[in-house]
Amino acid sequence: MINAILVFNNHGKPRLVRFYQRLAEEVQQQIIRETFHLVLKRDDHICNFLECGSLFGGSDYKLIYRHYATLYFVFCVDSSESELGILDLIQVFVETLDKCFENVCELDLIFHMDKVHHILQEMVIGGMVLETNMNEIVAQVEAQSKLEKAEGGLSAAPSRAVSAVKNINLPEIPRNINIGDINIKVPNLSQFM
């Protein structure tokens, strides 16, 4: 199973942190720091697998990482996962993010941390791989976002005011008032609505 998924940038700042194991906060932060140091030392042309037994208190664990531009994607797995398979999984994850965010870059991950978590949730549950079909994942994420948008999303309150006004059932304003011979043209005041 997957023990942890970490995404941090070239300076070690965490962009996504997900542990599938019970660990105290300080331990989590320590692991992030040490993983960063371990991974930083690696050249680009050596293999993507690292032993990291001491970090997680067991000798069975490996770090599998990939470096994309300014971000490191690190998966900590135990022996029940295929190493080469996890490499492919990281690739699928990044491509899914790309599809969801349109040419994803680090800023997208920074400002939409919750959305990245939700995408990840469609791929991995409890440390086990759920879905690897990119299109399927994207479709589900889109559907849930639509649900959210229908309710107004996180930044709910201000936009609700606008939509509330839009929904007021104002009575129909006549365009022309014809009383006998008098013909009054009503000016267009729609910009005030």
Next chain:
Amino acid sequence: MPAPIRLRELIRTIRTARTQAEEREMIQKECAAIRSSFREEDNTYRCRNVAKLLYMHMLGYPAHFGQLECLKLIASQKFTDKRIGYLGAMLLLDERQDVHLLMTNCIKNDLNHSTQYVQGLALCTLGCMGSSEMCRDLAGEVEKLLKTSNSYLRKKAALCAVHVIRKVPELMEMFLPATKNLLNEKNHGVLHTSVVLLTEMCERSPDMLAHFRKLVPQLVRILKNLIMSGYSPEHDVSGISDPFLQVRILRLLRILGRNDDDSSEAMNDILAQVATNTETSKNVGNAILYETVLTIMDIKSESGLRVLAINILGRFLLNNDKNIRYVALTSLLKTVQTDHNAVQRHRSTIVDCLKDLDVSIKRRAMELSFALVNGNNVRGMMKELLYFLDSCEPEFKADCASGIFLAAEKYAPSKRWHIDTIMRVLTTAGSYVRDDAVPNLIQLITNSVEMHAYTVQRLYKAILGDYSQQPLVQVASWCIGEYGDLLVSGQCEEEEPIQVTEDEVLDILESVLISNMSASVTRGYALTAIMKLSTRFTCTVNRIKKVVSIYGSSIDVELQQRAVEYNALFKKYDHMRPALLERMPVMEKVTTNGPTEIVQTNGETEPAVLETKPPPSGLQPPSQANDLLDLLGGSDITPVIPTAPTSKPAGGELLDLLGDLNLTGSPVSAPAPQIAQPPFLLDGLSSQPLFNDISTGIPSITAYNKNGLKIDFTFERSNTNPSVTVITIQASNSTELDMTDFVFQAAVPKTFQLQLLSPSSSVIPAFNSGTITQVIKVLNPQKQQLRMRIKLTYNHKGSAMQDLAEVNNFPPQSWQ
């Protein structure tokens, strides 16, 4: 109260912070705002606040005060709230907080919600952080969802079930009926998670494993469809149809086929097909091939398939991609035990990997190389491994050195090669050698008798330039102390002897003593070595005396104790010094560490430490001429160990001293002991755990019976060491006068080794009223027939008597 800022705003603000302190300040301010907002029970903005809290949690700041808020969000009706609430629960809560149990009811309701996404959220959360209590309560709901037709929920339910089983293994049976139709799904997501669920169940319970074996044909069919189906755009990854599912199925097949002939046979075809048809240009193809190879090696596959698998691994080794090479080395390591010959074929490639730049690959290659060393290739492999030891990173050196020692011990083609290899390791990685290597090496060197001169010369040359590597210096000091006479006399046959004076040798030992780099243990070795040289060197005894007396006031207690004792040896017990500091006898190979081993421990190196096992330190003077040698024609016989020099008037006293020393192994610093106390000595002898395994039934013999002196031999064989025979002689006197100053000496043919322990006394009382007992230990590695010549000297009726005899009537059980 102004509306709390949006998540985006917060992130933007935090990013403008230039220092850690600034960031902390901003976060603390925001936390305070969030806390007051929580207190106001503001429903509208709660989700926003919790989102911000989660962000701060990721950066490492405490966020526990948001836990209860997450629960409130989960209980809300809005999807947005629930989404953030569940995420917060997964990130902030776990079973250590009691709060999490409050979630159970919410999750239960949400599992039955009308919207599938809400159900999905609930399943996800339960699958991530559900505690055993929660799992127990909700397992029924999960099982219901496992049977639904909605594939989105079904796959999530499957993974949730895996988590439930992990937490509460007893519930596994509950999910069994639901698994019946799992593999009939078309949806790959459901198939994938179902295979995960089946794998988990099979790994946990052998009954389930047997039950699911019947699924093998179905799995084989699915796999076949995947390979043969051609291009399917929805599952395609780099040209291969759903590689993740293929890998999962292969793994499940591995578990099902292990140790089962029928299942293995059913899989043979499909495995061969996958192995030959998969394209290897991309990583996905290699991932599938790798999994196939692992499966082939694990199940009871036919030999053709196994060869195919190892060849695939061999091809991987030549691949440019480092990742592929790494996994190939890992799997070869797993298979080297079972398919040793096949892996040997790739030995040269593996050895090349030692020179790779990648640390992970180097480590794997090193482990694999050690596994591949055997009697045929040991010379070549050692050369490569020694070269590797020279150039590798420090973290490898300790493991590499230990590995080289082990391999050299098992497969050394000659003693000289063995010693050369050890020397090379000591000089290149001397400081990384493990502590237990030093005594092992000393034992090895002692045992290679013909190499002593060569060894001590090489060691001397090694520490001449550099004496900072502690294990090397320790071994060298010990050898110089033992064989210093060979060093100065230039007796080396193997290589050009060097000219070394006694002073030069003492110089180097003294520099070791003085140097700041020497550890306390090393100094102890050096001091003892200097002391031993006092008997081997002739012209520098005064210098040695001076050095030893200086260290009598050393701050290091260990050194001080040794120096004081050695000083006493010079002053008061000078007559004993030669005997004490004589050459160490050949040590037997310690195969086990049990107390029944007849081990002659190296008591001399740590004389201040009382050995708990009383070591019978043999005293073997190589230089003392032996009457028996003359008698028995010289070259045929090994020098024998006389029990005491006969020149002492108080012969009995000396015997006692030596008897004491035999038992305790340390130089006696107490005043001269009293007359022999036979019971004590006998007790001492019998308390030695050497006689624990007595194989009864070896008849005793009368070795000599003349002039009233009768000597009986009784035999004991050790079960743990069958080439050792322990003979106890009993000498009795049937005449009417005592026999005094009785000395028993023995000699054996060259293939044997003999050790005489001290006798119980030197007086045999008359009229058979008492006996002298003495123990002889014979080492007979070649199991040849035991023969012995004995010489007896004693005083009887006022005249000195002497007699020689040959003992040939040893019973076969004593030496076979």
